[in-house]
Amino acid sequence: MKIRKxxxxxxxxxxxxxxxxxxxSTLSRLVDQLERxxxxxxxxxxxxxxxxxxxxxxxxxxxxxxxFDGGIAIISYLSVDESVKGTDIATALEKHVTEQARLKxxxxxxxxxxxxxxxxxxxxxxxxxxxxxxxxxxxLVYAE
Numbered sequence: 670m671k672i673r674k675x676x677x678x679x680x681x682x683x684x685x686x687x688x689x690x691x692x693x694s695t696l697s698r699l700v701d702q703l704e705r706x707x708x709x710x711x712x713x714x715x716x717x718x719x720x721x722x723x724x725x726x727x728x729x730x731x732x733x734x735x736x737f738d739g740g741i742a743i744i745s746y747l748s749v750d751e752s753v754k755g756t757d758i759a760t761a762l763e764k765h766v767t768e769q770a771r772l773k774x775x776x777x778x779x780x781x782x783x784x785x786x787x788x789x790x791x792x793x794x795x796x797x798x799x800x801x802x803x804x805x806x807x808x809l810v811y812a813e
Contacts, residue, residue: 675714682723686748739776
């Protein structure tokens with residue numbers, strides 16, 4: 670098992686892992702989004718591969734916090750292939766993010782997880798996360 674930075678070559682695997690979370694995307698849109706992510710020092714995507722096959726991925730975004738000494742890391746996606754669920758792949762990805770967040774002097778990590786993903790809630794609770802009940806989202810529509 671190896672965790673490494675994602676590359677464009679990983680896009681088809683990431684597309685499948687996003688679909689497993691319920692997020693459909695086209696390959697061209699995903700490559701465009703990865704291009705934006707790869708060009709930023711404050712955003713990162715990591716994949717976990719076993720024998721050169723991607724079996725999981727995580728994306729994380731690092732932000733400064735004006736009122737605190739440390740920054741904040743935000744996990745936007747973490748997905749593991751169904752064939753390896755129950756192994757330590759998700760734990761290894763979360764641990765990698767934690768290590769990277771410490772290196773970037775973050776004082777916390779946040780993740781948004783939908784109400785209906787109860788097993789995923791348990792995963793995060795087991796890894797030291799606490800539930801914060803208020804999270805507000807404003808959806809925007811923009812012209813293309």
